[in-house]
Amino acid sequence: xxxxxxxxxxxxxxxxAALLACAAITLMPYAWMVSSSFKTNIAIFSAQVDxxxxxxxxxxxxxxxxxxxxGRALANSLIMAxxxxxxxxxxxxxxxYPFARLRFPGRDILFLAILGxxxxxxxxxxxxxxxxxxxxxxxxxxxxxxxxxxxxxxxxFLMRQFLQTLPRELEEAARIDGCSRMxxxxxxxxxxxxxxxxxxxxxxxxxxxxxxxxxxxxxQSTEMWTLQILIASMKQAExxxxxxxxxxxxxxxxxxxxxxxxxxxxxxxxxAMSGLKx
Amino acid sequence: xxxxxxxxxxAAATRLPAGPRWWNEETRFxxxxxxxxxxxxAFFVGFPVCYSFYLSFHDWNMMSxxxxxxxxxxxxxxxDDDEFRRSLIQTAAFTFGITICIVVLSLGMxxxxxxxxxxxxxxxxxxxxxxxxxxxxxxxVWVWIFDPQYGLINQALAGLGIVGPVWLADPQVAxxxxxxxxxxxxxxxxxxxxxxxxxxIDAMYYEAARIDGASAWxxxxxxxxxxxxxxxxxxxxxxxxxxxxxxxxxYVMTGGGPAGSTSVLVFYLYQQAFTYFRMGYAxxxxxxLFVIIFALTLIQFRAFGKPVQS
Numbered sequence: 001x002x003x004x005x006x007x008x009x010x011x012x013x014x015x016x017a018a019l020l021a022c023a024a025i026t027l028m029p030y031a032w033m034v035s036s037s038f039k040t041n042i043a044i045f046s047a048q049v050d051x052x053x054x055x056x057x058x059x060x061x062x063x064x065x066x067x068x069x070x071g072r073a074l075a076n077s078l079i080m081a082x083x084x085x086x087x088x089x090x091x092x093x094x095x096x097y098p099f100a101r102l103r104f105p106g107r108d109i110l111f112l113a114i115l116g117x118x119x120x121x122x123x124x125x126x127x128x129x130x131x132x133x134x135x136x137x138x139x140x141x142x143x144x145x146x147x148x149x150x151x152x153x154x155x156x157f158l159m160r161q162f163l164q165t166l167p168r169e170l171e172e173a174a175r176i177d178g179c180s181r182m183x184x185x186x187x188x189x190x191x192x193x194x195x196x197x198x199x200x201x202x203x204x205x206x207x208x209x210x211x212x213x214x215x216x217x218x219x220q221s222t223e224m225w226t227l228q229i230l231i232a233s234m235k236q237a238e239x240x241x242x243x244x245x246x247x248x249x250x251x252x253x254x255x256x257x258x259x260x261x262x263x264x265x266x267x268x269x270x271x272a273m274s275g276l277k278x
Numbered sequence: 279x280x281x282x283x284x285x286x287x288x289a290a291a292t293r294l295p296a297g298p299r300w301w302n303e304e305t306r307f308x309x310x311x312x313x314x315x316x317x318x319x320a321f322f323v324g325f326p327v328c329y330s331f332y333l334s335f336h337d338w339n340m341m342s343x344x345x346x347x348x349x350x351x352x353x354x355x356x357x358d359d360d361e362f363r364r365s366l367i368q369t370a371a372f373t374f375g376i377t378i379c380i381v382v383l384s385l386g387m388x389x390x391x392x393x394x395x396x397x398x399x400x401x402x403x404x405x406x407x408x409x410x411x412x413x414x415x416x417x418x419v420w421v422w423i424f425d426p427q428y429g430l431i432n433q434a435l436a437g438l439g440i441v442g443p444v445w446l447a448d449p450q451v452a453x454x455x456x457x458x459x460x461x462x463x464x465x466x467x468x469x470x471x472x473x474x475x476x477x478x479i480d481a482m483y484y485e486a487a488r489i490d491g492a493s494a495w496x497x498x499x500x501x502x503x504x505x506x507x508x509x510x511x512x513x514x515x516x517x518x519x520x521x522x523x524x525x526x527x528x529y530v531m532t533g534g535g536p537a538g539s540t541s542v543l544v545f546y547l548y549q550q551a552f553t554y555f556r557m558g559y560a561x562x563x564x565x566x567l568f569v570i571i572f573a574l575t576l577i578q579f580r581a582f583g584k585p586v587q588s
Contacts, residue, residue: 018390023404026466030407032430033419049433095315098308105300110312117323121523121571123544124564127333127551128326131340151318181307210412212526217552228414232530235418242422249415260410264403267410268470 037246044242060247069222070248073230080145080226081208087150088204089197096159097185118153130217140220155200162196163189199270202263206256227252334561345558352562365546372457372542373521379461380468380517387465388472405466417530420459421446446532449539456527456540468513475509511582518574543567
């Protein structure tokens with residue numbers, strides 16, 4: 001269908017117009033966000049729509065950084081997303097390896113049990129998880145933010161799918177040479193997991209960076225705010241200072257956008273792996 | 279470090295005399311390697327599910343030392359709870375609206391993206407972008423877009439001489455505004471999934487249809503839609519599951535208001551648990567949510583999941 005060479009100019013024009021319209025609708029909120037972040041209050045509360053401000057200013061950014069804990073929130077988001085990503089990659093590889101490669105009683109049922117936890121909405125487990133964190137004394141700490149999220153069924157599933165595609169001969173050769181299973185995993189298989197690790201890491205980092213619900217429960221003091229919590233709280237203010245809010249939102253959106261634009265082939269791979277496995 | 283420790287016992291174990299045949303080195307290593315995961319999921323999923331079930335038969339405000347047994351009372355009072363019923367209806371309306379939008383518009387977008395056109399890769403990149411942007415950021419930006427006076431939409435409408443609604447401040451329109459926002463975020467994501475499905479359809483079907491003189495619309499209806507059935511099922515199920523759990527957008531954009539018109543299930547649950555500290559009642563809501571999502575998923579598999587007839 002796509003290779004239709006008989007398309008008339010009118011048909012092509014309609015297709016391009018539709019694409020352009022979709023792109024404009026998709027990009028407009030970003031343009032509005034960035035443009036508002038460079039506007040004076042007078043320009044923001046004016047009766048005309050200027051996508052490019054008449055006199056762009058950076059005062060909103062200066063005010064955001066000096067009057068709100070943006071630096072701290074940025075660091076917290078980075079720590080949370082970074083540690084979580086590292087942990088998920090390590091735990092996923094270790095757990096996926098036996099499921100992908102070894103034969104032992106209980107393997108399939110345990111794998112199904114782990115996958116089955118994906119069916120349970122997080123809201124069902126959230127209240128006891130919160131109580132658990134409270135018992136552990138982890139409210140308002142990094143442990144509390146991170147530890148309940150260091151393993152994901154999706155990560156284990158993705159790594160298992162990937163490990164199954166690697167040729168068995170490599171491992172068998174290493175085993176014959178006297179490597180233990182752990183050595184085989186670390187020296188032979190792990191170096192080959194690059195693309196899958198990249199995909200998993202990018203998805204985990206983005207999801208963690210954007211996470212709102214769990215930090216909302218665990219975080220209490222301003223020092224522990226993540227960027228998402230900071231933005232939500234700025235929006236709850238009596239009088240919302242839209243220019244400054246948009247400056248913070250723009251800064252919070254930049255990292256994930258950059259990762260996405262630079263590494264998008266891994267995103268496409270991830271969708272194919274998670275959504276529509278062959 | 280945890281990794282290195284794993285090799286010790288497993289390597290030493292190979293020298294031990296053999297037990298039963300299945301109890302070999304492979305089994306021991308396998309169980310050892312997955313045991314952290316089993317412990318983790320038991321602790322952070324298994325235990326919470328059981329405890330949540332236990333709590334749903336109790337009254338507990340987290341202050342009193344022990345939960346107080348009330349039997350089925352939490353569940354029976356849900357039946358009489360008008361606010362709960364309302365949040366359930368609003369969640370269903372949100373889910374229905376967003377899922378219709380997603381199936382129609384994402385599929386349309388995917389068909390567009392499947393064409394051989396110039397710059398098509400760039401368009402694919404752009405359309406997926408909202409899916410990597412946080413819901414909190416999107417919510418805040420759209421609150422500003424929906425601003426009755428200075429927002430993008432009403433200023434554009436004013437340019438056409440139309441006085442726009444007050445959107446998020448109008449109980450009649452607020453849920454619709456949430457649907458628009460959620461649709462904007464999700465259409466590109468689901469279009470990517472549809473596109474993968476479209477590209478899996480053998481071009482031979484279309485060639486055969488073309489030789490028979492079928493129109494583009496006939497091809498779409500008779501070939502694309504039937505063969506895309508598994509993808510459509512997947513998209514509908516995902517959309518329903520995600521929409522039933524909508525929270526961040528509501529929290530940021532409306533706080534459940536105005537006049538409770540956008541209070542959805544998870545938001546109601548959150549309020550009961552962390553504003554009123556009714557942990558037992560909130561747990562009961564959580565279980566009802568779980569059962570609803572599970573039932574809807576099963577029904578959808580029954581309804582659409584039949585194998586494609588050729």
